[in-house]
Amino acid sequence: MNESKIELIFDKRNKVNSNNYIPKLDIEQKDLADIINNKFLRKELSLPDIPEVEIIRHYTNLSHKNYGVDTGIYPLGSCTMKYNPKINELIARLENFSKIHPLQEENQGCIELINELSMQLQEITGMDAFTLQPAAGAHGELTGLLIMKKYFEDKGIKKDKIIVPESAHGTNPASAKMAGFSIIVLETDKDGEVPLEHLKFAMKGGDIAGIMLTNPNTLGLFERNIKEITEIVHENGGLCYYDGANLNPLLGTCRPGDMGFDIIHVNLHKTFATPHGGGGPGAGPVGVKKELEPYLPRFDNSDNKSKSIGRIRSFFGNYGILIRAHAYINALGKEGLKKAGQIAVLNANYLRVKLEKLYNLPFQRICQHEFVLSEKNLPNDLTTEDIAKRILDHGIYPPTVYFPLILKGAMMIEPTETESLSSLDKFVSIMMTIFEEAKTNPEIIKTAPHNTPVGRLNAVLAARSPCLHD
Numbered sequence: 001m002n003e004s005k006i007e008l009i010f011d012k013r014n015k016v017n018s019n020n021y022i023p024k025l026d027i028e029q030k031d032l033a034d035i036i037n038n039k040f041l042r043k044e045l046s047l048p049d050i051p052e053v054e055i056i057r058h059y060t061n062l063s064h065k066n067y068g069v070d071t072g073i074y075p076l077g078s079c080t081m082k083y084n085p086k087i088n089e090l091i092a093r094l095e096n097f098s099k100i101h102p103l104q105e106e107n108q109g110c111i112e113l114i115n116e117l118s119m120q121l122q123e124i125t126g127m128d129a130f131t132l133q134p135a136a137g138a139h140g141e142l143t144g145l146l147i148m149k150k151y152f153e154d155k156g157i158k159k160d161k162i163i164v165p166e167s168a169h170g171t172n173p174a175s176a177k178m179a180g181f182s183i184i185v186l187e188t189d190k191d192g193e194v195p196l197e198h199l200k201f202a203m204k205g206g207d208i209a210g211i212m213l214t215n216p217n218t219l220g221l222f223e224r225n226i227k228e229i230t231e232i233v234h235e236n237g238g239l240c241y242y243d244g245a246n247l248n249p250l251l252g253t254c255r256p257g258d259m260g261f262d263i264i265h266v267n268l269h270k271t272f273a274t275p276h277g278g279g280g281p282g283a284g285p286v287g288v289k290k291e292l293e294p295y296l297p298r299f300d301n302s303d304n305k306s307k308s309i310g311r312i313r314s315f316f317g318n319y320g321i322l323i324r325a326h327a328y329i330n331a332l333g334k335e336g337l338k339k340a341g342q343i344a345v346l347n348a349n350y351l352r353v354k355l356e357k358l359y360n361l362p363f364q365r366i367c368q369h370e371f372v373l374s375e376k377n378l379p380n381d382l383t384t385e386d387i388a389k390r391i392l393d394h395g396i397y398p399p400t401v402y403f404p405l406i407l408k409g410a411m412m413i414e415p416t417e418t419e420s421l422s423s424l425d426k427f428v429s430i431m432m433t434i435f436e437e438a439k440t441n442p443e444i445i446k447t448a449p450h451n452t453p454v455g456r457l458n459a460v461l462a463a464r465s466p467c468l469h470d
Helices: 029-036 052-064 086-092 108-125 137-154 171-178 196-203 226-235 290-295 319-355 384-393 421-440 442-446 459-464
Strands: 009-017 020-024 129-131 161-165 182-186 208-214 239-244 263-266 286-288 371-373 411-413
Touching: 086 319, 108 129, 108 263, 108 286, 108 319, 137 171, 137 208, 137 239, 137 263, 137 286, 137 290, 161 171, 161 196, 171 182, 171 208, 182 196, 196 208, 196 226, 208 226, 226 239, 286 290, 319 371, 319 411, 319 421, 384 411, 384 421, 384 442, 421 442
Parallel strands: 161 182, 161 208, 208 239, 239 263
Antiparallel strands: 009 020, 129 286, 263 286, 371 411
8 A cells, every 4th residue: 555645634524523533545445445444453463471560570670770869879070960859740740730731821820930930040040031941951051142142243243252161061162153153262270260361361352252151160169250250251342151050059159140140041950959861851041131131032033123032942941840940949948949059068078078088189179069089199000980880889870970171080079968978978988998999909990890780891882883782
């Protein structure tokens, strides 16, 4: 049968009910007879005869092979993998949230929630207006940069370069490139911060649209000259973009808007405890100061006089994530959010002080939510990869490795505020045990992992020629 000849034309003469029509088929008579006789539906399905209990045990055992925040500590630096309160999930699954469509008329409650969340984010970040459309952090970056670009185009000013410190998140230069900017990279100074003199020199060109800054940066360090940085950029006609992926430790303590930033994106799926990892879903709302508000994405771009960059996602964004963030913010309140940020900083510094006794800590200063160790001075020529593989043998997930690139053999550790003291001490004990093994039995580390379903792989071969089947 030639399926291309089938025309799904509604024939009301064959109407079954108001929601079901039998399509009119423009096909050969013999093919039609085959369909009528159910020739293509008569082959029996080959299903295994397995007792229900065996099926349940099979999938339960598979679930035990997974590792996540609900299983144990997940110290991925720069990713803020903290526990997700189950109440958020229950609220997001309420029928009036999960089964409503944005084109329905009865969605005023949903719109009210969106407006409330927008106002909450304004208060938390010090911005004047928000769009909740962006579907992820990098999507938020692109949105913010398109706003920056449209702002200068509207003024008739050509600025086609963006300054990105090398301590920024890796998506920053990629987003800037996608928005049509060239990238100027600023090296990190001896304190792990942006060198002011280099910034002043870079801004003198006149074609710099602004700076993209991650604060605290990927070294887990707060830029102590943050006000000077934004003042330098503004004095030279640029705008300041704040990568809010590391906002968690600053909650309730300081606000990017007060630091002098004009644009910010916020990772709701990190800072406000919603599912993170596995490719999504996410949400990266973008906030701006008053002067940039006309350039925010709009739902309706029929107004030719609008300065908006246009819609950047369908409808209201990832609404389920917005619900979870709204629930999280309301559950903690102003003081609760501040306490969460403070404990995140406390936990990170607790681990930093414990581990710097053995491992190399390049920047000897108080960190924020995360800190970075390096492989420098590891015994017996061991590497960061060796340490990470051995951590797997102890039944926990290793930290982020080899990022940021500005440190050779980096190990970036972020415990978040949701880990208890006993959990932190367990992690410290594992790291100390491995360091002792590095001195006395390095071979066991070099050949790790030993307790996982799959042993050490050839990393290059696994990436280029992955085995996607058993």
